[in-house]
Amino acid sequence: MSRNSDNKETQCIHAGNTVDKATGAVMPPIHPSSTFENPEFGKPGEYIYSRGGNPTRAALERCAAELEGGVRGFAYGSGMAAVAAVVDLLPANAHVIVPKEVYGGTFRLLDDVRARSAGIQTSFVDFSDPANVVAAGRDNTALVWFESPTNPLLSVYDIAAVAGIAHDMGALAAVDNTFATPINQRPLELGCDIVMHSTTKYMGGHSDVIGGLNIVADESLGEKLAAVSAVTGGIAGPFDAYLTLRGIKTLALRMERHQRNALAVAEWLEQQPRVQRVIYPGLASHPQHELARRQMDSGFGAVVSFEIDGDRAAVATFMNKLGYFAIAEGLGGVESLVGHPYTMSHSRVPDERKAELGLTDNLIRLSVGIEHVDDLLADLDQALS
């Protein structure tokens, strides 16, 4: 029987997987070899040198391409290396449009590093009204890049509408799909050219590997990205590629539990007198809830942000009292984490900019794990009381 199921649970396990011809191993072997013997002079084999291609990395890249509905995947040593490879597709002095609250690493890459090294110009725009993206267009706009949902305020943007606007400008449309995962949302099917992941988060899923992915919708873009990626060399090593591939096997299963827990936590938080505001796209109170329901077909992710009554001292007391939620950067692993974006992930963002984004000092971000929900709610309850 052919293995071409449309079901994500099945795809997570079988996508791109080929039984190893040499041994019959059902999981792709880890190939640490940096180079591969030519069968004959002038006739290289399928693999030549691991910066350009490696069988373990290729297994992850095939899997990712299939999960996202793309033609080709590229695996990198971090999410930021994946973002950088996309920016390296652009001509010098190109203009890029991103949301005001774009992920901090992407902000610094565009606004500082590539502004300096490649003259990249960036406009930071409120994507909640797609007309603002249209208005920001310039003759040299070459890329519209965005996340949905965003970090940590979980805004949801209309991917199909923004992709259409980018194409009308002659620009590429790229989505950072880290928070949603392909289980919930497949931007290439909504018209985007590139989808990117920090696989450090849900794809890897166990907080034990840093990695990134780009998946492209068409072959010619794939050729260009292959050339950039092989030369700049930010590729995933075979051990890391293997760990990510292993994580993806249970992605659908994990997301189901992550999201069930996150919804229960968000609904519970909404009932607490000490909680002023809960932000989760799965709540009817979320400003883009209807869009999220249309765009995200299996759930709303597992990051929940909320504002507590009180100042930073109250936030610190609450976070220090938590038992299961560890105070840590990052998200998307099986264990629950808690962060204070103001002083942690967004500490380098100037205070005025944080105020403009609505990122307050009493905002707390939860990455809801897959523990039993009763334990998570009991932990939050004792810490709030």
Ligand SMILES: Cc1ncc(COP(=O)(O)O)c(C=O)c1O
């Ligand atoms: C939305 C998003 N994109 C990109 C990145 C960068 O990924 P990495 O840390 O794997 O380089 C992160 C990391 O937190 C992220 O949250």
